[in-house]
Amino acid sequence: MPDDATTERPRLRPLIVAAAERLAAAGVGSPLPDAESLAAHVLGTDRMRLAMVPMVEQDQADRFEQLVAQRAARIPLQHLTGTAAMGEIELAVGPGVFVPRPETELLFAWALAQLETLPHDHQPVVVDLCTGTGALALALAHARPDATVHAVELEPEALSWARRNADTRIADGDTPITLYADDVTDPDLLADLSGRVDLLVSNPPYIPDGAVLDPEVADHDPHRALFGGPDGLDVIRAMVPTIARLLRPGGATGIEHDDTNGAGVATLLRAHDFTAVAEHPDLAGKPRFVVATRPGKL
Ligand SMILES: C[S@@+](CC[C@H](N)C(=O)[O-])C[C@H]1O[C@@H](n2cnc3c(N)ncnc32)[C@H](O)[C@@H]1O
Helix, strand or coil: CCCHHHHCCCEHHHHHHHHHHHHHHCCCCCHHHHHHHHHHHHHCCCHHHHHHCCECCHHHHHHHHHHHHHHHCCCCHHHHHCEEEECCEEEECCCCCCCCCCCHHHHHHHHHHHHHCCCCCCCCEEEEECCCCCHHHHHHHHHCCCCEEEEEECCHHHHHHHHHHHHHHHHCCCCCCEEEECCCCCCCCCHHHCCCEEEEEECCCCECCCCCCCHHHHCCCCHHHHECCCCCCHHHHHHHHHHHHHEEEEEEEEEECCCCCHHHHHHHHHHCCCEEEEEEECCCCCEEEEEEECCCCC
């Protein structure tokens, strides 16, 4: 006699394949990875281990179908799973805060490498402007427990996500960061840190006004997290003199930008006497962040 309880359980792979077809038809850019991520989320495992789960319970299949329907309605994957990654940490995300993007990992990796060039006995001072969930600040604090990390965010909802993530990191044993509710375009920002900062990173709002965006972005990332004025440079333009003031001689900055603005950001930095100005592409080969150094040495 076959075991009914076993034979009636839904098979996972056909559910995933059907979900991926539904997501593709809805215009989702990465249908199979998204279907697998949602299945892994429902099953409390990770995508690489799905092959070890040939069959699922009916209530798990139902929950998966609900999430696939939401994803087909173009709700961001990370809002459905509740998390996004940066470096070695996971961040809680949801409505009211920008979802950290994989391309920002490149700026994070550059920042970590930059910290490694400092003398071993130097305790770095790091600033993250426009921190959102706290992604860059918290990932850097996790990787470099010896660093003192300061992070600035203007929007109260985003700041509350950053506080929640910062509390989680403290509970996991990371060095606390300092969060500021402040406007990065204020010329007096972080006055106490003037000339003391070793490394300043920023992934600010940088999309030129009027750009056409996918529904996941346009309908779910906060407007203020995305748009940077007519040419996308309004926030960066206002931040550059402040970055010049905050960095110590020899201190470095990395600023993420719209793919139309690599040369524009480099020009702004050179106009404020930064040296070693260099443009960096993302994994698709598009200009994504510019780095620069203050003249002088530690
Ligand atoms: C593109 S999101 C990036 C968030 C985070 N750095 C990341 O990489 O995930 C930009 C963030 O800047 C914040 N922001 C926009 N204008 C700001 C301002 N003038 N001062 C401080 N934060 C600002 C937004 O609320 C948003 O959280």
